[in-house]
Every structure is written in C-alpha cells, then in structure tokens.
Amino acid sequence: MSITFTGQKQEIARIADVIRERKQQQNGPFCAYLHNMTALRKQTADRVRSLPEFCKLFYAIKANSEETILRALASIVNGFEVASLGEVVKVRQVSPDIPILFGGPGKTEAELEGALLHNVQLIHAESVHELNKLNAIAGRYGRTASVLLRINLKGPLPKATLAMGGRPTQFGIDESQLPQVMEHIKELPHIRVEGFHFHSLSNNLDAAQHVQLVQYYCVIARQWAEEYGLELRYLNAGGGLGVNYSELEQQFDWSLFVNGLEQEVVKEKSDGLTILFECGRYITASTGYYAAEVLDIKRNHGKSYVIVRGGTHHFRLPVSWQHSHPFELVPIDDWPHSYERPSLTQAAITVVGQLCTPKDILAQDVEVAQVRVGDVLLFEFAGAYGWAISHHDFLSHPHPEHIYLE
Template sequence: MALVFTGKQMQTEHRRVAETVRERKQMQSEPICAYLHNLDALRKVTESRVKVLPGFCKLFYAIKANSEEAILRALAPIVHGFEVASLGEIKKVRQVSADIPILFGGPGKTEAELEGALQHDVHLIHAESMHELNKLNAIAGSHNKKVSVLLRINLKGPLPQAKLAMGGRPTQFGIEEEQLPQAMEQIKALPNLQVEGFHFHSLSNNLDAEAHAELVRYYCTLARRWAETYGLTLRYVNAGGGLGVNYAELEQQFDWNHFVGRLDSLVKEAVSPGLMIYFECGRYVTAATGYYAAEVLDIKRNHGKCYIVVRGGTHHFRLPSSWQHSHPFEVIPVEEWPHPYERPSLNQEMASVVGQLCTPKDVLAQDVQLERVRAGDILLFPYAGAYGWAISHHDFLSHPHPEHIYLESGTEAGGDV
C-alpha cells in the first residue's frame, strides 16, 4: 500500500491490525464487528506529508471524512487546522482545541451557524452565495466585527475527470464564475466583510497527481487575475481537497511526493508574494489507516450466485454502496468452530459480500473470486478510515453498533462514537 510508508512498514501495520482482530475474536462469544484505527500510522503518514509541503502551502483536515474525537486529537498537533461544514463540526473541533484554525465551508449556512462561527473564532468562512454574504455581513455588523471570507467559485471548466464533480457544471456549490463581476460589485456595499481570496473545491477523488498540480496552478492563476481586476489583497487560495484514494488497486495510490514536487516548481511560479495555498483533505488523510472488520455469519446460494453474509453491512460501512464499488478485503481465518452443526463454507468460488439489512443494496463487495471462506471467519476491509461510519445510517433496523478500536503505542483502546 504505497503511500508514505514503505511496503514493509505498511505490511507491519496491517499485521498489527489483523492480530488485534484475532485477539478480539478470542475474547468474545458474539460475532465480531468493529472499526479499527491505527493512530500511530495515521500520525506518521500525516507528519510525513506535512513535513515535505512547500512553505507557501498548509494542510487542513476536512473532518467530514471522519470526525471521531480520537482522530481529531491525533491530528490536531500535526495539521495546520481543520475544515468543517456545520456548527456541530465546529463544536467538535473546539472540544479538541480552543485555538486551532478552522475553515468553515458548505452551502446553506444558517444564521445560528454563522453566529457560532464568530463565537468560536473561525479563521475563514467560505461564502457560497450572495445571500450568504448578505446574512454574514448583517451578523458581523451586529457584533461590530469585520469577518474574513473566501469566495467559493464554481468554475466553468474544463476540469480534470474525477469520481465526483462539484464544479465545472451545475451544482449547489459556490458562486458561478460568470457571476463574479456582479458579486464583487455587491460586496462593495458590505462593510463588515473582508474578502481575503478564493475557494475552489471542484472535484473529489482525483488519482492523477500531475493533473491535480496543474489544477492548483490554474486556481492560482485565476485568483491572481481576479485580485488584480478587483483590487483585492490576495492572501489565500483554498484549493480544496479532492486527492484520491484508489480502492480498486491499493498499491497504486495518489503520488504525494510527485504532487508536492510540482507544487514547489510548477505551482510556485503562479503564486504571488505573500499568498498561502490551503488544502482541505479528508479521505486522503484518514482512509488508509482505518479498517472495518466483520465476521461471516452465513454462506448461502441463491439463483446460481453465492453470498457471504457478515455481521454488519452498509449501515456501518456505507462507502462501497455510496461509491458503487466492490471494497477490497482479506479473509482472516478462524479455525475454532464450537458448534455441533455443519460449518458453511465455500472454496474456489465467486461470491458477493452482503450485510444484515433487509435490502438487496446492502452489498460491500460484488462477485469476488475467493479461495476459501467459512462461517466464523472474519473479513477485514482496509482503507475504511474515511466516509465509512461517518456517512452510514447507523440505526436502520436497530442492529448494534460496531466497536471502535484505536491502536497506538503498543496499546489499544475501545470506545463508542
């Protein structure tokens, strides 16, 4: 799993997680279902990435990917700040740190959320519309404050291809690029706002490091041009997140070192003096060091197809269903079978992995060729540290929640989220 660790280091971390799963299974009679987060690996990977960033760049963690307190506490001393999209997320961050910088984005901010942003000393607010700017100006005026904002712009493109597109086409995000002149004219009548730059988050899960560096350069070129046109002091360009994770081929991941190298050459040419580029990455920060473990409950055949039914499913780990992919996994064999009846199994067959929900959409992996799987074995899904538990419909059918296990410094801790 070539990220920042060497293959050998990642294999060692992976074995540690697998061994923890085996130990947990031995300690309990109920079928195991758990999220495991390797906090040591998370810290090491993130530190390595932050360390090599050029001086004109800062890395923020977008907590929508995974906002568990243990994750935030592990990252707070390493990243330059957190990106949030609600007052609830602002409060989660402030429970971890009273002063770490916060970027506040997302459409449809309420008056209470904008009030909360001022109360909790948010560093920058990303304005999504003129109405939002008007609301914020009025609220800031009532507090006799001047608030720093970035204008989120929905570019007209063309933009690189990626799994999700938030810009370059009609979406609910940002101010349309062609409306920028009108917006800048209206902002002149909003004395309580200070436009400090522009926010671009145009796409998600881009795996091409060179194309992403080119995109950041394009952002900076546009921002400089607009600053000159409208007489702004350009302090920040928020290039969003969008750095991808390859769930189909785990060994072929986004090339961080190449990306950083191009930031220091290609992008640096487009950076005006004093400009700071912010990145707000979520998936790319936490995905690789999180795992989902689910015990096999049953193996059955239906209309010529084989199904592996696990303890859990998309109500715990919604990412595969949301992104419509087969999530990779490995089988952790469990030799003990304490029951007097036959143990369901399959050998050298193709099967789909499904959960316990009463819907045919509860699928974690589709038509995967397997050597051997038995009831009582455990399936371990890697790269489950982002947009898994955080986006799942936890209480559908009222099944128990999975355990949450955090591994660090040779110890482990479990807890609820």
C-alpha cells in the same frame, strides 16, 4: 510518502492478530472499526512537513470526526475544515484555538453567528445571500468577517469520482457572476474578502494533473485579484486528492505532487499567497479498517453470498460509491459448534450485510480461495467516509466496536 503495498500487507497481519485476540475475549460475532493511530500521526506529520512553506494542510473532519481522530491530528495539521456548526463545536471541544475553515452550502444564521463566536478563521461564502446574512450578523457584533469566495469555475476541469465545479451544482458562485458579486461586496462593510476557494472535484488519482489544477487556480486568482484590487492572502485549493480502492498498490503520488508545488505552482502564485488544502479522505482512509465476521454462506440463483455481522449501516462507502470494496480474509480456525461449518473454496462471492434490502452490498463477485462461517473479513482503506456517513440505527442492529491501536 504513502503506505506501500508491502507495508500495507504487514499492517494487515498485525491487525489480524488483534482481531483474533479480541475474538477470543468475546462471545458474540466480531464487528469493529480499527484505527492505527501511530500510522495516522506519522503519515500525516510526514505530509505536513513535506509541503512547501507557502502551503498549509487542513483536515476535513467530515471524512471522520471521531474525537480520538481529531485529538490525534490537532497537534499535527495546520487546522480543521468543517461544514456545520456541529462540526465547529466538535473541533472546539478538542482545541480552543486551532484554525478552522468553514464551508458548505446553505449555512443558517445560527451557523454563521456560531462561526464568528467560535472564532472561525475563514468562512467560505457560497452565495450573495450568504454574504448579506453574514454581513448583518457581523455588524451586530461590531466585527468584520474574513471570507473566501467559493467559485464554481467554468473549467475545463480534470475528471474525478465526484465533480463540484465545472458544471451545474449547488456549490459556490457561478464564475460568470463574479463581477456583480465583487461590486456588491463594496456595500458590505463587515465583510473582508481574503481570497478564493476552489474545491472543484473529489478523489483525483492523477498527481501531475492535480498540480496543473492548482496552477490554474493560482493563475485565475491572481488575475481576479489584479482586476478587482483585492489583496490576495489565501487560495483554498480544496481537497480532492484521491484514494484508489480498486488497485491499492496504485495510490496518489504525494512526492510527485509536492515536487510539482515546489517547482511549478510556485511560479504562478502571487507573492505572499498561502495555499490551503483541506483533505479528509486522503489523510484518514488508509489507516482505518472495518472488520466483520461471516455469519452465513448461501447460494441463491447461481450466486454465492457471504453474509457478515454488519453491513452498509456501518460502512456505507461501498454502496454510496457503487464499488466493490477491497478486503482481506482473516481465518479463524476455532469452531466450537457440533454442527457443520459452512464454507466455500475457490469461489466468487458477493459480500452482504444484515439489512433487509438487496442494496446492502460491500463487495461483489470477488474470487476467494476459501471462506468459512466464523472467519472475519477485513475491509481496507475504511478510515474515511465509512462510519461517518452511515445510517447507524437502521434496523437497530448493534453498533460496531471502535478500536484505536497504538
């Protein structure tokens, strides 16, 4: 179900041709995000179709909320997951009725009111105070708000790049507080609890382990439903399906995951329960690229630096996760200048941007056969948490172009 390593290489060759063609049409250094929209739609549709009937796939738009991306996915996914009123509005500009899940800590009264007015399907309640606010707002409108209680489980939980549960965090209701919360909810006539939300971790690469995690969610949700007399309609298992940035050929095994849902998780889920997945990175990462032209090559204190047109103000993911992001080199043979063209051969390079900070690093100590000023570095798996999380206007450099390929 995922793009194979061979397929990814073929795709890079096609993207490289687009870059060369675009570069011939412009004067300045090349810098752009490129998205393979055909691959995005096909890949997402394959995943939605392959899920068991008791599962639904939502797209977490925080990963990439560009309107073109949302419009491409709106007719494919079962809905969108958002984390602010601004994201609710973005979704409603694309579709007036697509289902929305609304999560995140610290929701304001305006956001909760907006969620009701924009007909959000399920609100993930993060605290008793949030439940109280929502109950009061829903009461003013004579409505009942459907919520999932987000619970920070005790665990143990699998290890992953980021952990939102199983330890102290700002996310969810402490599992030990659930009895008091369920008792308090009896006093909130405008709140309808329809299930639980367990988004406990991010970027898990082990599909078998993730199956076991969803099984655990089902078991504990069923126990709580029985204990508190709750009609369990939904279980939000969160996202957390990982992308391997260090070994692109070793990705999360979607087929194994789906088979595990069909054969193992089904044994533990309650009758009539729908399991929701809210994936962001896993949906858009592999079909997006960040391309930046080499502006300069220099050696400093024994280390070789390649400076590109752009940096972490465009593509913050590498410095945010403190990893060396994978890239391919797109050779550009044309050199229209009379002066010498800087280059390196058989060298370890550190790729940096144009910002006035030593933290503006995209990749470190990467061996390359050759790199020249004027070549373009094409960063793979850049379709999620790249542009969306970057500090675009730091130093007021120009923004990259956004290219959507069909």
